[in-house]
Amino acid sequence: MPIISIKDVSKLYGFGDATTVALDEVSIDVEAGEFVAVMGPSGSGKSTLMNIIGLLDRPTHGEYMLSNRYVSKLRSNQRAKMRRDKIGFVFQSFNLLPKLTVLDNVALPLMYRGVSTVKRLQRAEDVLDRVGLKDRQYFMPKALSGGQVQRAAIARALVGDPQIIIADEPTGNLDSASSLIVMELLSELHRTGNTIIMVTHNPEITRYADRVVYMHDGCIVHDQRTPVGEVPALAKKAMYVYPRKTEEDDLAGVSAMMDFRPEKPSTKKRKAKAQAKRRKAAKAKRSADA
Amino acid sequence: MHSGNFKVAYKTIRESRWQSSLTMFGIVVGIVSVVTIVSLGQGIKKQIIGEIKSVGSDLITVRAGKGVKRDTNGNIQKINPDFVYGFGSGTLNDRDVAIVEGSAGVKDATPIRLLNGSVIADGREYADGFVLGTNPSLPNLLQQKIEYGSYFSTGETARQVAVIGKTVAEQLFQENVPLGQVITIRGQDYIVRGVFEKFTSNPLGQGIDLNQAIFVPAPSLKEIAGTAAPVIRVLARPQNPNNAGNLASQISNSIKESHGGQDDTTVLLQSENLQVTSSVLDKLTGFIAAIAAISLVVGGIGIMNIMLVSVSERTREIGVRKAVGATNRQIRNQFMAEAIVLSVLGGVIGIFASFVVNFLIKVTTDLSPVITWPVVVIAAVVSISVGIIFGTIPAIKAARKDPIDALRVGN
Numbered sequence A: 001m002p003i004i005s006i007k008d009v010s011k012l013y014g015f016g017d018a019t020t021v022a023l024d025e026v027s028i029d030v031e032a033g034e035f036v037a038v039m040g041p042s043g044s045g046k047s048t049l050m051n052i053i054g055l056l057d058r059p060t061h062g063e064y065m066l067s068n069r070y071v072s073k074l075r076s077n078q079r080a081k082m083r084r085d086k087i088g089f090v091f092q093s094f095n096l097l098p099k100l101t102v103l104d105n106v107a108l109p110l111m112y113r114g115v116s117t118v119k120r121l122q123r124a125e126d127v128l129d130r131v132g133l134k135d136r137q138y139f140m141p142k143a144l145s146g147g148q149v150q151r152a153a154i155a156r157a158l159v160g161d162p163q164i165i166i167a168d169e170p171t172g173n174l175d176s177a178s179s180l181i182v183m184e185l186l187s188e189l190h191r192t193g194n195t196i197i198m199v200t201h202n203p204e205i206t207r208y209a210d211r212v213v214y215m216h217d218g219c220i221v222h223d224q225r226t227p228v229g230e231v232p233a234l235a236k237k238a239m240y241v242y243p244r245k246t247e248e249d250d251l252a253g254v255s256a257m258m259d260f261r262p263e264k265p266s267t268k269k270r271k272a273k274a275q276a277k278r279r280k281a282a283k284a285k286r287s288a289d290a
Numbered sequence B: 001m002h003s004g005n006f007k008v009a010y011k012t013i014r015e016s017r018w019q020s021s022l023t024m025f026g027i028v029v030g031i032v033s034v035v036t037i038v039s040l041g042q043g044i045k046k047q048i049i050g051e052i053k054s055v056g057s058d059l060i061t062v063r064a065g066k067g068v069k070r071d072t073n074g075n076i077q078k079i080n081p082d083f084v085y086g087f088g089s090g091t092l093n094d095r096d097v098a099i100v101e102g103s104a105g106v107k108d109a110t111p112i113r114l115l116n117g118s119v120i121a122d123g124r125e126y127a128d129g130f131v132l133g134t135n136p137s138l139p140n141l142l143q144q145k146i147e148y149g150s151y152f153s154t155g156e157t158a159r160q161v162a163v164i165g166k167t168v169a170e171q172l173f174q175e176n177v178p179l180g181q182v183i184t185i186r187g188q189d190y191i192v193r194g195v196f197e198k199f200t201s202n203p204l205g206q207g208i209d210l211n212q213a214i215f216v217p218a219p220s221l222k223e224i225a226g227t228a229a230p231v232i233r234v235l236a237r238p239q240n241p242n243n244a245g246n247l248a249s250q251i252s253n254s255i256k257e258s259h260g261g262q263d264d265t266t267v268l269l270q271s272e273n274l275q276v277t278s279s280v281l282d283k284l285t286g287f288i289a290a291i292a293a294i295s296l297v298v299g300g301i302g303i304m305n306i307m308l309v310s311v312s313e314r315t316r317e318i319g320v321r322k323a324v325g326a327t328n329r330q331i332r333n334q335f336m337a338e339a340i341v342l343s344v345l346g347g348v349i350g351i352f353a354s355f356v357v358n359f360l361i362k363v364t365t366d367l368s369p370v371i372t373w374p375v376v377v378i379a380a381v382v383s384i385s386v387g388i389i390f391g392t393i394p395a396i397k398a399a400r401k402d403p404i405d406a407l408r409v410g411n
Ligand SMILES: Nc1ncnc2c1ncn2[C@@H]1O[C@H](COP(=O)(O)OP(=O)(O)OP(=O)(O)O)[C@@H](O)[C@H]1O
Pocket: A013, A014, A020, A021, A022, A040, A041, A042, A043, A044, A045, A046, A047, A048, A049, A278, A281
């Protein structure tokens, strides 16, 4: 029985002509204990999928079953409680609350479960020990390095013993040395039986996963199991696809992707349309960033 | 809501001290103004009541006009505020005076004639005072002692002699014992034969300072001024103090009868004067306090404003908290707790500051404000309510934030 079972899930933003298809009838099952890496170009819907799996968001259509419970129709309160009890999040940035100590940050999920102060600080200290940050527990987040922040975020994700850890580009802001430490930590968690779903742009990092999922324009275009320790060929190839800096690169990347990805014939037309829209959005985003 | 919320809230507030102090300032000012105004009112009331009592509660005052409404038992139901301050309007006639003086059971009685306008002494004009024409029994009726000289006696009522208040002595003659000096009233010379001790109360009405009065025999004043010096009060004291109530209604009835059944005069006991005065003062204090209470509302809006800013500044924080499992209610409670802590802190500081202001007023002025506990408690309750009421909207706004939007901000 898969711990996550997603069937034909779509997520639409906006309406009318301005509709963005962030997820397009995605189906995926994840078994307990898997370490899934999710790759795909910017805007392909990776974060959207993570948010839906992590119960931060609701699918527009489709069914989502999380540990044998239909959750796609849950109200925000029930989602919050399931999220609290079953999910641990690690984001790319702004993980820790800047005004709380590392220890208080890590203990935060337990506070919302109503665990007593003494117990939750005890437990937070234990997980901080596990991620090697015990001596930093009373620091404020701004006194930590990027890698340490991510490790603290992982500790916070772990503190409530979640069934699933969702990491959206956890190494996105880290140098390679820090990335290595963070990934070794996640890998260690995987070995001890945790289920991890991680978004990454870095193909090297897929070596820690035992399954790699490729997304494109809101669809899962490829899904493969790989032995831990190996970087799959497809991911390596994708290395030349990202990161894209200019519109030309963007186009080249997309066409490269289109060359090798197994095509779903029926959706070809719609994809092309969505692609055009996405490019426009990406361009707008870049100019907004600049 | 559990105590953890308040701890977290307290921490958050401490960390943004500047912002929080500004927020609390509104509440502090509100409480200080309400408490100070009410306690000033209480202090003045206490002082005035003390003064009115000092004259003796059996003093009967008769004046023109209908100042109070009584129920069937003769208890005062409604009061005309004109009756508290100043001389008031309307005059009594000689028959009224005769009725009071002739009533059985009256020990002493005097009309009070009032002549406004300046007097001259030593070629200097004195415009701040006023001339009162009375009978020799006035010092007795007001229980006021003469400091120098003596009041005029029954045999001197037609003579042009004057007894003056202390302020008149100081301002007109620049000396304490101006006995034998001459004051010219309406072209007539009056010889000063006495100076009153300082009046500490205003038995004729609030705002009437008898220290600025020149007292002359009523018949003589009538003679030189005529209708320019009308009778504005008749004062009387009963032989038996316990009989004051009966005597007052007896006088009232007789005057009514003589006025052909018209109920156009008011007879007040000093104890009723007390009631009249304090009710008007209470109303006044309440009114000013209500105006001051507006600043509490302004303080509340300040809290709301800061909380709203804080909610939008802390969008990311709300996103993270929701991502780790905070429910809408938990987020709402967190922000509510902040608003409550802010307003309670503001309340505590406000109460403390009120006592400080109270002390400063006592030291630097001759007012003596009285802080009463109900006022303090009410101010505290109001400040907390204000926090809750105005903290609610931002808290609900925070709770409703979509975690995804919250996490995306500035990403
Ligand atoms: N709130 C929203 N309103 C409108 N469009 C949205 C919204 N959120 C996401 N989208 C769109 O949905 C698509 C998928 O976005 P998503 O964030 O999932 O991409 P991603 O794969 O995580 O990209 P990246 O690698 O840059 O993080 C994008 O086209 C994005 O513009």
